[in-house]
Amino acid sequence: MGALVGAALLVAAGIGALGTAPATAAPDGATPLGRIVPAPAKVTPGGSAYEITAKTRIRVDDASKDARRIGGYLADVLRPSTGYRLPVTDDDAGDGIRLELSAKDKALGAEGYRLTSTGRSVTIVAHAPAGLFHGVQTLRQQLPAKAESDSRQSGPWLVAGGTVEDSPRYGYRSAMLDVSRHFFSVDKVKRYIDQLALYKINKLHLHLSDDQGWRIAIDSWPRLATYGGSTQVGGGAGGHYTKAQYKDIVRYAASRYLEVVPEIDMPSHTNAALASYAELNCDGVAPPLYTGTEVGFSSLCVNKQVTYDFVDDVVRELAALTPGKYLHIGGDEAHSTSHEDYVTFMNRVQPIVAKYGKTVVGWHQLTEATPIKGALAQYWGLDGTSAAEKAQVAAAAKNGTGLVISPADRTYLDMKYTKDTPLGLAWAGYVEVQRSYDWDPGNYLPGAPAAAVKGVEAPMWSETLSESAQVEYMAFPRLPGVAELGWSPAATHDWNTYKVRLAEQAPRWDALGIAYYKSPQVPWNG
Ligand code: NGO
Secondary structure (H helix, E strand, O other): OOHHHHHHHHHHOOOHHHOOOOOOOOOOOOOOOOOOOOOOOEEEEOOOOEEEOOOOOEEEOOOOHHHHHHHHHHHHHHHHHHOOOOOEEOOOOOOEEEEEEOOOOHHHOOOOEEEEEOOOEEEEEEOOHHHHHHHHHHHHHHOOHHHHOOOOOOOOEEEOOEEEEEOOOOOEEEEEEEOOOOOOOHHHHHHHHHHHHHOOOOEEEEEOEEOOEEOEOOOOOOHHHHOOOOOOHHHOOOOOEOHHHHHHHHHHHHHOOOEEEEEEEEOOOOHHHHHHOHHHOOOOOOOOOOOOOOOOOOOOOOOOHHHHHHHHHHHHHHHHOOOOOEEEEEOOOOOOOOHHHHHHHHHHHHHHHHHOOOEEEEEHHHHHOOOOOOOEEEEOOOOOOOHHHHHHHHHHHHOOOEEEEOOOOOOOOOEOOOOOOOOOEOOOOOOOHHHHHOOOHHHOOOOOOHHHEEEEEEEEOOOOOOOHHHHHHHHOOHHHHHHHHHHOOHHHOOHHHHHHHHHOOHHHHHHHOOOOOOOOOOOOOO
16 A cells, blocks of 8 residues: 555544544643544544543433443442542533433434533444443543552643544454463452453453363362362462452443353363263363463273263353353364364264354364354464465365464564563464564455454463463553454554554553553653
């Protein structure tokens, strides 16, 4: 694309104002409209800024519980820092912050919104509650970073004037947390959910089982959690979620408009289950619990009926805990299962997921079997993946299998940034911030039709991570970049302007207590 055409596209997408210029504020001191992450689809700056004051009210549609809840959420974010009361009222006439659900604005879709800021009000209009919520995230980022503080700060609390019209490129914008290699408490998961919501991520993929630990209570097979969940990498105490705790996570995620996608990884990555129940092993002997980090050594016994009774029970109970559409069945690295057995197993398990009303997601090795209608394959290859393997996934995509793109050498948040990164793995190479952002999910996999791409994911594997601070150091600043690949129109993609917007997020992370990696690729101080 010629430079001129590129520039024209940027202006057409409404983000001309985002240019490469240093981070100058708008004349009235507000953050320039649209200078946020992910970049909005269309920004029309103009007019005077809105100022949140002690008199500001949050006005919501009286008919909508969702709008009221989202108004309450916004007030909770802003009260500590502003010190204002910010009452949420259903008197929706008058000045202030207005959250409106509009049945007729169908063009905004399931997640889009329009934010209009004038001297008298900020109005967010959406067709569906998720759109209102995403609009609120935009409003948060337009305010000074200190709005995120949990102690009182001085204003002014300005929102630049103009209009943002925004909706996502992809409907599947996911982050994964591996709670198996190290167990993460409910509170830690909630903290991560809050961080994901700020960047308009809408799926939380929980990797609930692996060789090192089974993390979800299953009533019909209780030892999975009580024994299979009793340790983790390095031999710590591990843990598991009771059903009540798991529902709490699902509810909390839903309140931030994230859908939980639970994963039970099969037929390999199953040592915790095999250790808990001897009958799941072909030789009838339970192996010991495992606390190392090798992969691919375990396998469910493909030719025993009890295996499918087990899968049926687990999927039934998990589906019942899952209001979302998807259930992930893993399927990666089945190195100790023959190809024939793998195909038999995956083709038998997918209909079980369908029987309980869920849509199958699997790692892309699922395409070695026959993906069931509607299934999604999650591509986790890298530049060096063989052409044959890429072609097999692309062929499935041509046949109707949807793709979630999560290349290990781009979006894996557990990869070290450089050789000096104290945490993380390096099997897919080092993944600096530019590398994680500077690619296009729409044309990433050669031969796969763009329409097959349903979205992106940033997985956080936890072999080396057990604390929130460690997760955050690996996620920030790469996670916002993957979020932008999932949300923003391809025409807005530009590393040189992105890195400036990304740098402007840092004071917000400071206010939120997120200790991020200070990549030398990002101009942190303007
Ligand atoms: C691979 C492997 C996981 C590891 C991860 C570490 C997939 C899909 N299977 O990704 O078991 O934890 O790498 O980066």
